[in-house]
Amino acid sequence: KDYKEPPPAPLFEPGELKSWSFYRAGIAEFIATFLFLYITILTVMGVSKSNSKCATVGIQGIAWSFGGMIFALVYCTAGISGGHINPAVTFGLFLARKLSLTRAIFYMIMQCLGAICGAGVVKGFQQGLYMGNGGGANVVNNGYTKGDGLGAEIVGTFVLVYTVFSATDAKRNARDSHVPVVPSSIALQQFEIILAPLPIGFAVFLVHLATIPITGTGINPARSLGAAIIYNREHAWNDHWIFWVGPFIGAALAAMYHQVIIRAIPFKSRS
Amino acid sequence: KDYKEPPPAPLFEPGELKSWSFYRAGIAEFIATFLFLYITILTVMGVSKSNSKCATVGIQGIAWSFGGMIFALVYCTAGISGGHINPAVTFGLFLARKLSLTRAIFYMIMQCLGAICGAGVVKGFQQGLYMGNGGGANVVNNGYTKGDGLGAEIVGTFVLVYTVFSATDAKRNARDSHVPVVPSSIALQQFEIILAPLPIGFAVFLVHLATIPITGTGINPARSLGAAIIYNREHAWNDHWIFWVGPFIGAALAAMYHQVIIRAIPFKSRS
Amino acid sequence: KDYKEPPPAPLFEPGELKSWSFYRAGIAEFIATFLFLYITILTVMGVSKSNSKCATVGIQGIAWSFGGMIFALVYCTAGISGGHINPAVTFGLFLARKLSLTRAIFYMIMQCLGAICGAGVVKGFQQGLYMGNGGGANVVNNGYTKGDGLGAEIVGTFVLVYTVFSATDAKRNARDSHVPVVPSSIALQQFEIILAPLPIGFAVFLVHLATIPITGTGINPARSLGAAIIYNREHAWNDHWIFWVGPFIGAALAAMYHQVIIRAIPFKSRS
């Protein structure tokens, strides 16, 4: 009756390199990250080019664009690739041994390629506008130090990866819960997993609401890389390390929190 | 235990022309598209007529109107007609042989008639306003080429029809998934299908956030036709082909992506 | 396996007058309508009193307030009273014989009392502001005829009651559906009913996006009556009939559409 936890993924799983589902998963990550950058950077451009933010969807509309796309795309690709669409998420899940190293690296490459193509199409539409309005690239804004930007990326990615772990943890209801209103069952766990894209998308939306004024919000190295490569100006590259180091630290902290505190793995007391 | 996939729909299914459910489905598509145009075009008019966008629901409100109506209407008509409310969606599903040619054509006609009536009622309320504010018709905006507009419609409709296929694919969890947290079951598939209107509605919302500045966002030929017929000015008709060709190409690409990559039908490897 | 439809409710059901659950349902309707008016009218006042709509939650925020409260309150009271919170919804469900006449009248009275109290508390907070900013009362705005207002109320309430019927119709998946992706089952129907508050709340939100510029959006006679009684100025009373006649006509049309077209009751062909 209780949920049987799958064993940790091996570092290298030679068999998966011969299966169509491995490559299909990579293509699905590519397409999803492509559509993610296309829609979000186009929304950013539409808001940036207008003098009156009132005549656009506004900064809040940008936050909806990022969060909403993650919701829809995770929903659409969860059954194919797990629905990462973000190297920091892939990194966090890899640390928790949910996928092999081979697969993790393959996913990250496909995500970055997709992001570059997505930002490229937006630039293709409106080259002048794109270059004149910052190209959707992440930089630390005036008035904030690089340390602020790094901190914002770390905590922001923590919020996202913490939500990914919490919302997809198949053991959560099998654990002893003192709260009597939540009965345990396999069916219940399944609903929670089906609904998981909703809190995950909301987490992305909420981090954007909070940190767009600081860094434009990365919390996704593929998104930052895609925009930086297509924009390709020095001031964007100067801060670029922040949008890899920050998300990876945040994802690692979230994975650690989940394994040590929530799952209590070091103490072997899976109560 | 595994889901048994239904056979492809025949091109012509004479029996369905004699069933009440066939005509009921057409009426449901008519009413849904009528309500869709009525609410969305009325929202567009309310925003357009005001000098200060701040004193209206804003451009973001328009995007919510289109996306939210699709969510509510797909939810309400999914069990009656499949909840298309859009000739591009009908076309994509027809290419995947989910419905007969007879039914596809019948749906498209009813959708277009519903859209014309919906826009007509809005014009009836406020004729001067309607004609003075563009009538909610889709045109390629200043600063963009017709190629930009066509591209935006193709990718935008791809996002929508890709979401429709992904979110309603009954085989998605029956496929071999490496992600161990998603157990397979019929019940699970049912939840996903019940929830499908939510990502579908969000996809429409998100495409509007991104492409309202370019074309006002069509991605639905019935919506574009209804507004164009009731508005009936030359500059709207000049661009009108874009809002049929773009969505049909986008829908075809999404259908192809789903059948070739996700379903791998050409390779006969339904793993 | 198929869903067994309950018999039509009798006009008078003397037994229910002796049951605690009857009175509890009425109290639940009172409290829900009280909270509905309190939150929504307070939101309207916050937006109205500010010169710059940008420094408030805006007109879109008002639409969220009405739609969001209906979502939350229907979710909370569905198991107690059916979650009407609106005499037009009660009227539509009564026409479809989903509840007795006794209960329908009792609900409407409790809804109106709750609405009056809710608006009264808002006035108590800020009497000058309340009277100076229209008190959240529904009137036909300048530039629109009374016929426009009546039409907007009829179609708006049709959208709402159509969603109520479609989203809670237990037979919808038991019907013959040509769409093979939607398998039929009792469980499936239950999910749909559990999720019903979401499309219902969205319908209210969407009608507000569209018709706030015309009438401030009634589609709920208790809401209109509560604000009118507490505001109590002649120009609000002059239009007041529109906010009873319109919603009741719209609800009747939606009930008729559902019974005649969707359920096909007159033709006795429950296929």
Add this chain to the structure above:
Amino acid sequence: KDYKEPPPAPLFEPGELKSWSFYRAGIAEFIATFLFLYITILTVMGVSKSNSKCATVGIQGIAWSFGGMIFALVYCTAGISGGHINPAVTFGLFLARKLSLTRAIFYMIMQCLGAICGAGVVKGFQQGLYMGNGGGANVVNNGYTKGDGLGAEIVGTFVLVYTVFSATDAKRNARDSHVPVVPSSIALQQFEIILAPLPIGFAVFLVHLATIPITGTGINPARSLGAAIIYNREHAWNDHWIFWVGPFIGAALAAMYHQVIIRAIPFKSRS
């Protein structure tokens, strides 16, 4: 088949002090309240520092931030700690004997500590901005009396705790419901509980839409305390009692309403 209600929690349950799950629950409350304050107060700062609210996510964005975080965090911690993240919620559930006094006090302490740390990190990012823009502390705004503020906090917290009780009440469908469209089953109750974070998050969002103009909206003493301690100016401390007394009264009223009216416990008539 019917749901078996758990017995009331004892006041003191010595056993739980020795279980890891007790301390894990407290840590989960700490982390959740930390993230809650961090994201929401950072969003408030981003809006406050800008002269043109149009170039920010706006007041509506602040309301989304509070409501959305509660949705995501309740979803993530429901299986670990019950997902309170708010001393008023803990107090209300304690009055209904859903958790022991020991646990209630432990939760409240962890929530307050988390809130203080979350606000502290925001101040660390941007000390000048934080102190110059009110620090996200709750105060009664100009034009309102302390009585208005207290009333707004009481009714606002009532809305929240009423939603918590209604949406997580395992008996709601086991009760005799006259509404025939809602069939009773354990599975149904489980879906409702899984979905509960959505109406709960919406309740928080809606109360913010309505009462930000009055008090900035507390309805969560930990949130008010955390901001007050880090801001630490006299005018914030002067009103601070309102944000404890109001929420506790509102939570007590909601608990009473649920036990007396909805559950009818005093009358022993659990029909």
